[in-house]
Amino acid sequence: xxxxxxxxxxxxxxxxxxxxxxxxxxxxxxxxxxxxxxxxxxxxxxxxxxxxxxxxxxxxxxxxxxxxxxxxxxxxxxxxxxxxxxxxxxxxxxxxxxxxxxxxxxxxxxxxxxxxxxxxxxxxxxxxxxxxxxxxxxxxxxxxxxxxxxxxxxxxxxxxxxxxxxxxxxxxxxxxxxxxxxxxxxxxxxxxxxxxxxxxxxxxxxxxxxxxxxxxxxxxxxxxxxxxxxxxxxxxxxxxxxxxxxxxxxxxxxxxxxxxxxxxxxxxxxxxxxxxxxxxxxxxxxxxxxxxxxxxxxxxxxxxxxxxxxxxxxxxxxxxxxxxxxxxxxxxxxxxxxxxxxxxxxxxxxxxxxxxxxxxxxxxxxxxxxxxxxxxxxxxxxxxxxxxxxxxxxxxxxxxxxxxxxxxxxxxxxxxxxxxxxxxxxxxxxxxxxxxxxxxxxxxxxxxxxxxxxxxxxxxxxxxxxxxxxxxxxxxxxxxxxxxxxxxxxxxxxxxxxxxxxxxxxxxxxxxxxxxxxxxxxxxxxxxxxxxxxxxxxxxxxxxxxxxxxxxxxxxxxxxxxxxxxxxxxxxxxxxxxxxxxxxxxxxxxxxxxxxxxxxxxxxxxxxxxxxxxxxxxxxxxxxxxxxxxxxxxxxxxxxxxxxxxxxxxxxxxxxxxxxxxxxxxxxxxxxxxxxxxxxxxxxxxxxxxxxxxxxxxxxxxxxxxxxxxxxxxxxxxxxxxxxxxxxxxxxxxxxxxxxxxxxxxxxxxxxxxxxxxxxxxxxxxxxx
Amino acid sequence: xxxxxxxxxxxxxxxxxxxxxxxxxxxxxxxxxxxxxxxxxxxxxxxxxxxxxxxxxxxxxxxxxxxxxxxxxxxxxxxxxxxxxxxxxxxxxxxxxxxxxxxxxxxxxxxxxxxxxxxxxxxxxxxxxxxxxx
Numbered sequence: 001x002x003x004x005x006x007x008x009x010x011x012x013x014x015x016x017x018x019x020x021x022x023x024x025x026x027x028x029x030x031x032x033x034x035x036x037x038x039x040x041x042x043x044x045x046x047x048x049x050x051x052x053x054x055x056x057x058x059x060x061x062x063x064x065x066x067x068x069x070x071x072x073x074x075x076x077x078x079x080x081x082x083x084x085x086x087x088x089x090x091x092x093x094x095x096x097x098x099x100x101x102x103x104x105x106x107x108x109x110x111x112x113x114x115x116x117x118x119x120x121x122x123x124x125x126x127x128x129x130x131x132x133x134x135x136x137x138x139x140x141x142x143x144x145x146x147x148x149x150x151x152x153x154x155x156x157x158x159x160x161x162x163x164x165x166x167x168x169x170x171x172x173x174x175x176x177x178x179x180x181x182x183x184x185x186x187x188x189x190x191x192x193x194x195x196x197x198x199x200x201x202x203x204x205x206x207x208x209x210x211x212x213x214x215x216x217x218x219x220x221x222x223x224x225x226x227x228x229x230x231x232x233x234x235x236x237x238x239x240x241x242x243x244x245x246x247x248x249x250x251x252x253x254x255x256x257x258x259x260x261x262x263x264x265x266x267x268x269x270x271x272x273x274x275x276x277x278x279x280x281x282x283x284x285x286x287x288x289x290x291x292x293x294x295x296x297x298x299x300x301x302x303x304x305x306x307x308x309x310x311x312x313x314x315x316x317x318x319x320x321x322x323x324x325x326x327x328x329x330x331x332x333x334x335x336x337x338x339x340x341x342x343x344x345x346x347x348x349x350x351x352x353x354x355x356x357x358x359x360x361x362x363x364x365x366x367x368x369x370x371x372x373x374x375x376x377x378x379x380x381x382x383x384x385x386x387x388x389x390x391x392x393x394x395x396x397x398x399x400x401x402x403x404x405x406x407x408x409x410x411x412x413x414x415x416x417x418x419x420x421x422x423x424x425x426x427x428x429x430x431x432x433x434x435x436x437x438x439x440x441x442x443x444x445x446x447x448x449x450x451x452x453x454x455x456x457x458x459x460x461x462x463x464x465x466x467x468x469x470x471x472x473x474x475x476x477x478x479x480x481x482x483x484x485x486x487x488x489x490x491x492x493x494x495x496x497x498x499x500x501x502x503x504x505x506x507x508x509x510x511x512x513x514x515x516x517x518x519x520x521x522x523x524x525x526x527x528x529x530x531x532x533x534x535x536x537x538x539x540x541x542x543x544x545x546x547x548x549x550x551x552x553x554x555x556x557x558x559x560x561x562x563x564x565x566x567x568x569x570x571x572x573x574x575x576x577x578x579x580x581x582x583x584x585x586x587x588x589x590x591x592x593x594x595x596x597x598x599x600x601x602x603x604x605x606x607x608x609x610x611x612x613x614x615x616x617x618x619x620x621x622x623x624x625x626x627x628x629x630x631x632x633x634x635x636x637x638x639x640x641x642x643x644x645x646x647x648x649x650x651x652x653x654x655x656x657x658x659x660x661x662x663x664x665x666x667x668x669x670x671x672x673x674x675x676x677x678x679x680x681x682x683x684x685x686x687x688x689x690x691x692x693x694x695x696x697x698x699x700x701x702x703x704x705x706x707x708x709x710x711x712x713x714x715x716x717x718x719x720x721x722x723x724x725x726x727x728x729x730x731x732x733x734x735x736x737x738x739x740x741x742x743x744x745x746x747x748x749x750x751x752x753x754x755x756x757x758x759x760x761x762x763x764x765x766x767x768x769x
Numbered sequence: 770x771x772x773x774x775x776x777x778x779x780x781x782x783x784x785x786x787x788x789x790x791x792x793x794x795x796x797x798x799x800x801x802x803x804x805x806x807x808x809x810x811x812x813x814x815x816x817x818x819x820x821x822x823x824x825x826x827x828x829x830x831x832x833x834x835x836x837x838x839x840x841x842x843x844x845x846x847x848x849x850x851x852x853x854x855x856x857x858x859x860x861x862x863x864x865x866x867x868x869x870x871x872x873x874x875x876x877x878x879x880x881x882x883x884x885x886x887x888x889x890x891x892x893x894x895x896x897x898x899x900x901x902x903x
Contacts, residue, residue, distance in 0.1 A: 642801035646793075650809035654893060657816050661900040723865055723874040725799040732803060733878040733885070737861045740881070741846055744888040748839045751892025758899040 001055050001069035001122050004036050008115025015111060016104035026094030027447065029107060033086035033114065040079045047076050047476050054124065064185045070124035073476025077324065078121040078253055080473070081245035085335045086114050088451025093237040095447040096342060106146055113139035117246045121253055126175040126185040133171065133250065137164040140247050144234040156230035163227045167217025174210030177203055191260055199265045208262050211254065212271050219251025219305045222279040226533040229298040236342030239294060243301045244335035252308045252327065259481045264315045276310025277409045284416040289524045293341045293351045293424060297334070300420050303413055304330045311392065317486040318398060321478040322391040325490070328474060329376060329384040329459065336373035336455035337424065340366055343448055344428055349438030353423060358433035362441040365449045367429050372456035376463070378421035378510065379414060379503060383463040387490055389414060393499035411506060418510025419517060466490035564686050571690035574697055586699045598638065605631045618663055626656045643728040779821040786814030794886050804882035808889030816897050824901050835895045842887025849880035
């Protein structure tokens with residue numbers, strides 16, 4: 001299973017290199033998701049009998065983090081849809097973005113996303129789940145901002161990233177709490193430990209809320225719903241993919257996956273119903289307010305997600321089964337509808353429903369696909385959408401009339417689905433063409449309608465023969481969520497039942513309201529509700545302003561001030577501690593064994609230090625500083641630290657070279673004579689105090705008995721373990737090489753950073769922003 | 770700097786300094802020296818050349834883009850860790866083998882030291898050249 005994800009990532013890395021011009025390479029890439037689809041479909045017979053598959057790879061065993069994967073009914077359903085719809089998305093994108101010089105980059109992001117998404121639904125270890133979860137956020141950020149030269153795309157991408165990553169942090173906290181409670185990151189292990197749920201633990205509420213927030217942000221539930229319609233800035237195939245079976249459904253997956261562990265409680269039920277119904281009610285208004293096809297479809301996606309949350313709240317197996325079927329049906333028709341919207345946009349150059357019209361003459365194939373998908377969305381027989389809607393009604397009716405409120409919300413939501421479905425078929429294809437389109441409409445190439453037709457045909461075919469997916473896909477997924485066996489018996493015709501009557505009412509209401517949709521649209525246009533999005537934007541802006549304010553206050557830009565601050569801080573903090581613990585005996589100031597040569601060095605040091613303080617020329621100062629450096633390295637040499645001495649000497653030489661070079665470059669250096677008296681006095685005070693404090697600290701530190709344990713270890717083992725006689729070097733490159741690795745990374749980054757700072761031309765930044 | 774003495778001396782000195790830096794790198798395991806000091810010596814050698822001949826000549830002398838030198842260094846350091854990782858030992862633990870004829874020991878820490886050498890050399894030269902060019 002790890003292999004499937006790695007394949008996606010490897011293909012993602014290869015894409016920019018192999019995709020240049022030819023159409024065929026992008027067509028051939030569709031074989032990758034096809035192969036994955038076949039791989040997952042091979043598991044279906046075994047999973048039907050409730051077998052599960054597990055594979056694990058140790059990653060950070062000390063922290064209980066593994067790359068472990070787990071395939072059961074639920075993950076298989078999701079994985080099949082991810083890879084299955086992925087086939088057509090990959091095929092579609094090649095022609096949709098034909099001629100785009102960045103096509104390779106696009107495919108890289110797409111496969112990166114596919115791999116991350118498969119990782120989310122397959123992961124068993126919570127930490128690997130979290131990492132893949134964040135990778136989907138990251139890759140969808142890249143996909144949404146693909147057209148990065150447009151400001152709207154950048155903004156939408158950033159918004160999506162902020163919302164989903166904030167949710168991801170909540171999720172991470174929840175996972176860590178779960179680990180503390182259950183002593184394991186492995187989901188299978190946790191589910192076994194708490195086979196009766198976690199409800200009685202006193203952290204239950206906190207964990208549940210955190211995980212629900214994570215799921216709600218990803219699935220764009222109210223009040224986080226605003227990022228999803230904005231994500232429409234992505235190229236259309238991406239929207240189709242993100243909305244149908246992937247990204248936003250990750251939240252639904254998470255809810256379903258955690259139901260055995262956290263579900264079946266009042267809190268779970270209330271929270272999910274609240275999220276679901278608020279989202280449905282809020283976004284159905286927004287859906288009817290919009291005129292852009294993609295935007296309208298996006299709001300219908302949030303409605304569907306709300307419906308799924310709402311259904312998953314229940315602990316009734318029939319309802320869960322209905323939810324799983326609805327998820328499947330929704331993925332098929334929504335991906336199809338988005339692809340159709342892409343075709344319309346591509347063919348005419350506009351997506352405004354009130355401007356489009358008369359396309360049935362030009363795009364017959366797209367029309368057929370759209371018709372079938374929209375019919376499935378509206379819940380017309382004999383499509384899959386009809387069966388799923390019937391099932392929802394039936395299951396809700398079974399609950400009895402005291403929960404009729406919930407039924408009413410579902411009914412309202414379905415009516416709006418019907419309206420949207422009718423609008424999407426009638427408006428672009430059959431209404432009168434009002435104005436000329438930017439492009440001359442034409443049917444698209446086969447790559448662009450094949451996916452649409454297959455998905456639409458799937459809705460029709462599976463609607464006619466629902467038994468094909470009943471026990472194979474839908475029921476195993478339900479079983480994972482509920483753990484109970486039910487008699488799932490999907491069929492097209494149930495006879496005239498209350499559920500059927502409700503379906504008829506839905507349809508009639510939908511048609512009736514469509515007649516008056518112009519009026520509804522006008523009325524809804526007048527509503528200007530308080531927008532959460534604007535509030536979030538304002539908060540983000542305020543944050544930037546605050547950061548700017550603080551930065552301006554702290555960062556004066558003068559190196560001397562920074563140095564003064566740092567030294568004063570060190571002097572004060574160390575000084576206070578030294579003063580509090582003044583019982584360190586200072587034994588001797590200068591070793592009694594000092595040689596005459598040592599005295600010479602000390603004299604030299606003192607003279608040059610005094611000379612620096614008195615000199616009025618920068619070059620003289622630097623030369624004197626190098627004298628101090630050389631004297632220091634000589635002292636190191638005398639007292640038996642040749643390695644330190646060598647390094648000190650070399651660093652000194654290079655520092656001098658760099659400072660001299662920098663001095664030549666600085667345009668206007670103030671003469672030392674011109675520095676104000678007060679500044680001089682302040683600097684002198686700080687320098688004296690910090691020098692004094694550090695000297696006392698060193699003297700005190702050397703007076704404390706020295707613990708030779710570590711030294712002895714290195715001396716004893718340097719040659720035995722690391723075959724080296726130079727202990728310093730052995731420590732650097734062997735014993736503590738991880739530290740050194742970090743250090744050279746810092747050195748490298750410092751080099752690159754200085755290069756970047758010096759090479760950036762001052763004028764360019766203002767042009768960019 | 771336009772000084773004939775410096776220029777002529779540098780022509781000889783730079784090779785000596787570079788050779789010396791490699792020597793310091795090699796002997797670092799048993800005697801004072803190592804990748805860090807070696808890299809610094811090489812960098813000071815190149816900066817001597819820079820002072821004598823200017824940036825363009827120095828870039829021509831180095832030939833490779835400095836960013837690649839840094840990258841190669843990091844790859845060396847990482848690969849020394851990955852070798853031990855692939856032979857099922859903790860990341861970055863030293864793997865040693867004895868050379869057949871002499872009794873010398875050779876191991877992955879030497880790769881690591883070469884990595885340190887390259888990174889230090891590359892970064893410092895990058896800073897110095899950038900300073901000189903602006």
